[in-house]
Amino acid sequence: MADRASGQAIGFLMQQGIENADCLSLAAGFVDPDTLPVDLVRQTTAKLLGESVGKSVLQYGTTPGSDSLREVFRAYLAELENDSLQVESLPLNRIVLTTGSQQLLLLVSQTLFNPGDICLVAAPTYFVYLGVLDGVGAKAIPVTTDENGMCPEALDAELQRLSDEGQLHRVKLVYVVSYHDNPAGISVSAERRPRLVDVVRKWSDGQHIFLLEDAAYRELHYDGPVQPSIFSYDLPDDDGRQHVILSQTFSKSFSPGLRVGVGVLPQELVKPVLDLKSNEDFGSGHLSQNVVATVLQSGAYRRHVSLLQQSYKGKRDAMLAAADEFFSDIPDVTWLHPNGGLYVWMTLPETVPTGFDSELFKRATHTDKVMYVPGELCYPSDWDQRPRNQMRLSYGVLDTEGIREGMRRLASAVRAVV
Amino acid sequence: MADRASGQAIGFLMQQGIENADCLSLAAGFVDPDTLPVDLVRQTTAKLLGESVGKSVLQYGTTPGSDSLREVFRAYLAELENDSLQVESLPLNRIVLTTGSQQLLLLVSQTLFNPGDICLVAAPTYFVYLGVLDGVGAKAIPVTTDENGMCPEALDAELQRLSDEGQLHRVKLVYVVSYHDNPAGISVSAERRPRLVDVVRKWSDGQHIFLLEDAAYRELHYDGPVQPSIFSYDLPDDDGRQHVILSQTFSKSFSPGLRVGVGVLPQELVKPVLDLKSNEDFGSGHLSQNVVATVLQSGAYRRHVSLLQQSYKGKRDAMLAAADEFFSDIPDVTWLHPNGGLYVWMTLPETVPTGFDSELFKRATHTDKVMYVPGELCYPSDWDQRPRNQMRLSYGVLDTEGIREGMRRLASAVRAVV
Numbered sequence: 001m002a003d004r005a006s007g008q009a010i011g012f013l014m015q016q017g018i019e020n021a022d023c024l025s026l027a028a029g030f031v032d033p034d035t036l037p038v039d040l041v042r043q044t045t046a047k048l049l050g051e052s053v054g055k056s057v058l059q060y061g062t063t064p065g066s067d068s069l070r071e072v073f074r075a076y077l078a079e080l081e082n083d084s085l086q087v088e089s090l091p092l093n094r095i096v097l098t099t100g101s102q103q104l105l106l107l108v109s110q111t112l113f114n115p116g117d118i119c120l121v122a123a124p125t126y127f128v129y130l131g132v133l134d135g136v137g138a139k140a141i142p143v144t145t146d147e148n149g150m151c152p153e154a155l156d157a158e159l160q161r162l163s164d165e166g167q168l169h170r171v172k173l174v175y176v177v178s179y180h181d182n183p184a185g186i187s188v189s190a191e192r193r194p195r196l197v198d199v200v201r202k203w204s205d206g207q208h209i210f211l212l213e214d215a216a217y218r219e220l221h222y223d224g225p226v227q228p229s230i231f232s233y234d235l236p237d238d239d240g241r242q243h244v245i246l247s248q249t250f251s252k253s254f255s256p257g258l259r260v261g262v263g264v265l266p267q268e269l270v271k272p273v274l275d276l277k278s279n280e281d282f283g284s285g286h287l288s289q290n291v292v293a294t295v296l297q298s299g300a301y302r303r304h305v306s307l308l309q310q311s312y313k314g315k316r317d318a319m320l321a322a323a324d325e326f327f328s329d330i331p332d333v334t335w336l337h338p339n340g341g342l343y344v345w346m347t348l349p350e351t352v353p354t355g356f357d358s359e360l361f362k363r364a365t366h367t368d369k370v371m372y373v374p375g376e377l378c379y380p381s382d383w384d385q386r387p388r389n390q391m392r393l394s395y396g397v398l399d400t401e402g403i404r405e406g407m408r409r410l411a412s413a414v415r416a417v418v
Numbered sequence: 419m420a421d422r423a424s425g426q427a428i429g430f431l432m433q434q435g436i437e438n439a440d441c442l443s444l445a446a447g448f449v450d451p452d453t454l455p456v457d458l459v460r461q462t463t464a465k466l467l468g469e470s471v472g473k474s475v476l477q478y479g480t481t482p483g484s485d486s487l488r489e490v491f492r493a494y495l496a497e498l499e500n501d502s503l504q505v506e507s508l509p510l511n512r513i514v515l516t517t518g519s520q521q522l523l524l525l526v527s528q529t530l531f532n533p534g535d536i537c538l539v540a541a542p543t544y545f546v547y548l549g550v551l552d553g554v555g556a557k558a559i560p561v562t563t564d565e566n567g568m569c570p571e572a573l574d575a576e577l578q579r580l581s582d583e584g585q586l587h588r589v590k591l592v593y594v595v596s597y598h599d600n601p602a603g604i605s606v607s608a609e610r611r612p613r614l615v616d617v618v619r620k621w622s623d624g625q626h627i628f629l630l631e632d633a634a635y636r637e638l639h640y641d642g643p644v645q646p647s648i649f650s651y652d653l654p655d656d657d658g659r660q661h662v663i664l665s666q667t668f669s670k671s672f673s674p675g676l677r678v679g680v681g682v683l684p685q686e687l688v689k690p691v692l693d694l695k696s697n698e699d700f701g702s703g704h705l706s707q708n709v710v711a712t713v714l715q716s717g718a719y720r721r722h723v724s725l726l727q728q729s730y731k732g733k734r735d736a737m738l739a740a741a742d743e744f745f746s747d748i749p750d751v752t753w754l755h756p757n758g759g760l761y762v763w764m765t766l767p768e769t770v771p772t773g774f775d776s777e778l779f780k781r782a783t784h785t786d787k788v789m790y791v792p793g794e795l796c797y798p799s800d801w802d803q804r805p806r807n808q809m810r811l812s813y814g815v816l817d818t819e820g821i822r823e824g825m826r827r828l829a830s831a832v833r834a835v836v
Contacts, residue, residue, distance in 0.1 A: 001554075002529040002690030005697045014480075036476040041705075042467035049460035058454040058673040062432075099517055099699040106698050111420040135697040136419075255476040257704035272420030279423045279553040280524050281517040285703040286675035287459075 001135070008131035009377040012356060020365045024406040026393045027371040029182065029342060033397065035311050036255055037295075037304050044294045045287070053290070061286035063278045065097025065262075069293035073262055076296055077248075080218070081232045094265050096273060099284040101216055101249035101261035104273075106132050107280075108212055108245055108263070111272045112172040113138040120158060120174045122150045124345075124378035124390070126182045126214065129175060138172075140380040147336065149188030150176050152195035159203045173210050174200055178230050180217040183378045183392035184345035185338025187227065194233040200243050210266070212245045217341040219253040219305050222313035224339035231264065242266040250292050252342070253305050258288035312342070318400035319344050319393065319407060326411035330418060335393075342396040345375070352418060353388040363413045370409035419553070426549035427795040430774060438783045442824040444811045445789040447600065447760060451815065453729050454673055455713075455722050462712045463705070471708070479704035481696045483515025483680075487711035491680055494714055495666075498636070499650045512683050514691060517702040519634055519667035519679030522691075524550050525698075526630055526663055526681070529690045530590040531556040538576060538592045540568045542763075542796035542808070544600045544632065547593060556590075558798040565754065567606030568594050570613035577621045591628050592618055596648050598635040601796045601810035602763035603756025605645065612651040618661050628684070630663045635759040637671040637723050640731035642757035649682065660684040668710050670760070671723050676706040730760070736818035737762050737811065737825060744829035748836060753811075760814040763793070770836055771806040781831045788827035 017027065048057055064070070070092050078087035098104040113119070115137030121130070123142035133140045141162075144154035155174065162168050176196065178188045188196065200211045213230045234244035246264040254260075265273060277283070295301040320337060323344065327333045332349040354360050355374045364370050375390025393410070395403050435445065466475055482488070488510050496505035516522040531537070533555030539548070541560035551558045559580075562572035573592065580586050594614065596606045606614065618629045631648045652662035664682040672678075683691060695701070713719040738755060741762065745751045750767040772778050773792045782788050793808025811828070813821050 002694050005693040006690065008693065008696065010696060010700075011693070030478055033473045033477055036473045038467050038472040038476060041476060042464055042472075045463040045467075046460055049456050049463075054456040054460070055451045055454045058456060058459060058675040059451055060448055060669075060674040099702065102697075103699045132697050135694070251478075255705075256478040257476040259699065259701075259703045272424065275423040275426065275429070276420050276553070278426065278428060279520075279550050280698070281521045281677065282428075283677075284517065285677045285706055287673075288703055288705065 004137055005131070005135035008134065009127050010131060013373065013377070016356065016365070016371065020371055023365055023369045023371040024402055024409060025371045025397060026406045026410065027373045028397050029394055030397045031252055031256060031342070032311060032315070034399070035308050040295060040300055040304060041255065041291060044291050048290055048294060057287045057290040059286065061283045061289065063274050063283045064093065064095070065283060066286060066289040066293060067092065069097060069260075069289045069296070070095040072293050072296045077264070081228050083228065083232060086232070090264065091267075093270055094267060096263045096265060096270070096277070097284055097289055098261040098263060098277070099259045099281070100251050100256070101214065101247045101263070102128070103280075103284070104247050104261050104263040105129055105212070105214065106135070107273045107276050108269070109133065109136045109138065109173075110276055111269060112210060116170060117172045118162065118167065118170045119172065120155060121380070122176055122181070124183050124375060125175065126177050127377040129214070130380060142380055142383055145186065147186060149178070149186055149192055150196065152192055152199050155196065156199045156202070159199065163203070168203065169207055171203070171209055173212055175212045175214065176230065177214045177216065178218075179215055179227070180220060180338055180341025182217065182341070183343055183373065183375065185336055185341045185343045187339065188230065190225065190227050193227065193230045196230055197233045197243060201237055204241070204243065208241060209243065210245055210269075211243055212247065214247045216247070216249050216252055218248060220309065220312055220342065221340040222309055222316060245269065253308065254292065254295070254301065258291060259285060260288050260292050312395070315395040315400055315403060318403045319395040322404045322407035326407050327414070330411065330414060333414065342394050344393045344395065346391045346393055347387070348389045348391070348414060349418060350389050352414070354391050355388060360413060360417045363416055364410060367416075368409040368413040370406050370413065372410065422555055423549070423553040426552065427545050428549060431791065431795070434774065434783070434789065438789055441783055441787045441789040442820055442827060443789045443815060444824045444828065445791045446815050447812055448815045449670055449674060449760070450729060450733070452817070453726050458713060458718055458722060459673065459709060462709050466708055466712060475705045475708040477704065479701045479707065481692050481701045482511065482513070483701055484704060484707040484711060485510065487515060487678075487707045487714070488513040490711050490714045495682070499646050501646065501650060504650070508682065509685075511688055512685060514681045514683060514688070514695070515702055515707055516679040516681060516695070517677045517699070518669050518674070519632065519665045519681070520546070521698075521702070522665050522679050522681040523547055523630070523632065524553070525691045525694050526687070527551065527554045527556065527591075528694055529687060530628060534588060535590050536580065536585065536588045537590065538573060539798070540594055540599070542601050542793060543593065544595050545795040547632070548798060560798055560801055563604065565604060567596070567604055567610055568614065570610055570617050573614065574617045574620070577617065581621070586621065587625055589621070589627055591630055593630045593632065594648065595632045595634065596636075597633055597645070598638060598756055598759025600635065600759070601761055601791065601793065603754055603759045603761045605757065606648065608643065608645050611645065611648045614648055615651045615661060619655055622659070622661065626659060627661065628663055628687075629661055630665065632665045634665070634667050634670055636666060638727065638730055638760065639758040640727055640734060663687065671726065672710065672713070672719065676709060677703060678706050678710050730813070733813040733818055733821060734762075736821045737813040740822045740825035744825050745832070748829065748832055751832065760812050762811045762813065764809045764811055765805070766807045766809070766832060767836060768807050770832070772809050773806060778831060778835045781834055782828060785834075786827040786831040788824050788831065790828065
């Protein structure tokens, strides 16, 4: 298992971060340190540990996690979905708390995949999840994705192709980051959300294909319409089956250091996921879960998210303004305008590769002192058609001045190699 | 993977706990709620989040965990080993922080075992680890164990037998809970510690066999001599190799709700374990790690452990006194006298089985309202010679009155079925 998990892009990237510590980082996917809820966590912890529940939050929790957080999360999810009835009737046992959403992604993958099985992914997709797929020996197959997210028609066509090749039985999962995705800032459009569920259901005739909706950036929404989740369209089919696994996290919207993620699972996945988690750790941090439950219950969490949205919106605007200022006169450079999340996705001329070994990466890190994430990491590494000329630019960590300066440096590097 | 992880004893046991919630529990391995460091964690968190480091502890940490905790732990380990020189020169990168020590046990197992590989375990052993071995498809083979812990001669003989059968290449690990073990309260004697390392080294000629020293109960030591770890005898062999993986945890000695475990790995295991952990969660809770670092640095942790030792010693004495009071007139009932840990191991007449399906278990839970852990769970389930007439009795959760009452009830149930 360790062999399969080795050599992941995140490792190279972190190594590059260490080796190029003098660079401004447009690479790190960290959240903004200035908006971390230090006072709120201090007050909440003091309150929790000053009450009669104090001892219980320092004791072992249970493998699925704190009942109080799962209950409060269910009510909060009902609000997010604007459809309290369906979500409020969700059995609590379908909600599982994990060590960040990363652990949920892994547990679901360990549950569904045998080595050689297939996962369909957006192109581009979250590169860390490609590493998870490698780790469990699954093959990632890219599905055409545009500014409205993964194309249902392309997903359907790919499943048809796999069926024609007798490979349909190896398909276990479709993975989609549904809101302001990592790496491209793309959201799946309202119109496509139910259609993705329909396609998965259509091809689940002889077997059960799941769709893992990674909604990590759901709450980092700055403008444009608010979409219900893909999960919300997953009504039980004729056999009573459901298909969508919803993954959310408090890392981006609150604090990564607490490591609290949450999954909503179709009933049949609950036991196998908990069996694995029980072997893994008996349950994630109980104190952290109770801190999150308290702020979610009190309304302080919602106020914090509002502040975050304002702050990130300003940083998103700063990055887009700097892109206009420094890149608009470089021919054939384009970028997406995200409504949320932490990333701007930039495409360079096709003749300009951006990978770790490229002239651009070396020039950027050594001369101009700025780091980015090479876009090619965000496609399956065995896909020969993967674009080599893209970059993921994050406005998460730097302040607006740092963002502008980083973009200025990056444009200088790009100009030097174009 | 989920299939292999299913059907573990811990699941049955927790279910029994839920179904028999009206029972006094001598089963739960939880720590004493009255000694949880509520005030200390409250003050420490307030301090941490009031300082300039506040933001960093709410941010992502790194996969191996907080440098500050790893540094303070190294100094603390040097103290524990009474041999500061060797431990203080340990490279920091050999220390890995996990979500409780359970995650370390799993990551090491995922690293070392392919399905069909072999792990040698004490008999009895920690039943949750037997579940981990099932989960990775490894076979557990019991090694004769007495009141001085696993017998080196028996380990040597078992390895000889496996070698004779051409199975030596499948042996990857020897698992030993070295201090006041779960379930029997047994410590490996001083004289056997270096000899276990010698046996592992002797049979590592054609391959590399590791010894996983689970020192979870190391600090719950109440009387008798203090032993250095087995790890401390693991000097590099002629090829510079080391064999012992040391696992410790702050769950038993401080707070399980923080989920902070720590492992010291031979150099060659560092990268594979971190590759797996990176896919799992990018690192465990950063806030929790910093809380532990702060109390370990300030000395507050040591004072807390002293209080714990006094409290548990009183409870251990209460359980042994109650055993004398209620069981000494029942023929052929014996029990061990632990110097530490949380458990008393009791053996009934051979004709009295203790399993979930036994008359005794039903009588105890339904009539006398007391729960225990059936001893047979603590042996490999495919071992046809496993004893069926033992019980693990925990004095962790109940107070001294509850312990006495629990033992009174249990004796009543035993008398009824003998």
